[in-house]
Amino acid sequence: MRVLFVCLGNICRSPAAEGIFRQLVRERGVEGLFQIDSAGTGDWHVGQGPDERSAAACLRVGVDIRAHRARQVQKADFDRFDWILAADYDNMSALEHLQPQGSKAHVGLLMRFAGNGEFGSYIPDPYYGGPEGFSHMIELIRAGCEGFLASALKEMESVGK
Ligand code: 4NP
Numbered sequence: 001m002r003v004l005f006v007c008l009g010n011i012c013r014s015p016a017a018e019g020i021f022r023q024l025v026r027e028r029g030v031e032g033l034f035q036i037d038s039a040g041t042g043d044w045h046v047g048q049g050p051d052e053r054s055a056a057a058c059l060r061v062g063v064d065i066r067a068h069r070a071r072q073v074q075k076a077d078f079d080r081f082d083w084i085l086a087a088d089y090d091n092m093s094a095l096e097h098l099q100p101q102g103s104k105a106h107v108g109l110l111m112r113f114a115g116n117g118e119f120g121s122y123i124p125d126p127y128y129g130g131p132e133g134f135s136h137m138i139e140l141i142r143a144g145c146e147g148f149l150a151s152a153l154k155e156m157e158s159v160g161k
Helices: 013-027 052-060 089-098 110-114 132-159
Strands: 002-007 035-040 083-086 106-109
Touching: 002 013, 002 089, 013 035, 013 052, 013 132, 052 132, 083 089, 083 132, 089 106, 106 110, 110 132
Parallel strands: 002 035, 002 083, 083 106
Antiparallel strands: none
C-alpha cells in the first residue's frame, strides 16, 4: 500500500507524519507492505529541510526526519499513491481540486482514522504558534497513524494482498 501524507508546507506536519508512520510500521514488522512519502500543497519550502521545531519534536519520540526535503504534490502522485492523507480540511480540499478525473487514490483526512473524537478531526498548523503546538501535533499524528495502520492492515487482509 502506497501512502502519501500531505500538509501545506511539507516542513512541519506531513514530514512528521511520514516519519512517525515509518517508525510504526517498522515496530510492527510490516514495513515491507508500505511505501510512504510526504508532500505539501504549497511550493514555498520546496527543497528545504524540515522546520527545526518539528524535527526536534520528532526526535523526542525517537524519529529522525532531518534528512527530509520538502516537495510539492504533483498530479502524478494521484497515480503513485493509494491513500493521500491530508493534515486539515484546507489541504484536503486543495487535493480534491488537484485530483485528476479517473484517479483511484483515496483522499481523506488523517485524523479521520484516530477514532473516538477525543483528538478532533484535523491537525492544526503549528507553524506560527508556540512549542506546545508541536508536542500536540505529535500526539495527533500518532493517534491518526495508529488508526490508519490498523485500518490499512485490515483492508489488505480482506483483499488478500
Ligand atoms: P506545514 O506547516 O504545512 O505543517 O508544513 C507550515 C509550514 C509553512 C507555512 C505554513 C504552514 N508557511 O506559511 O510558510
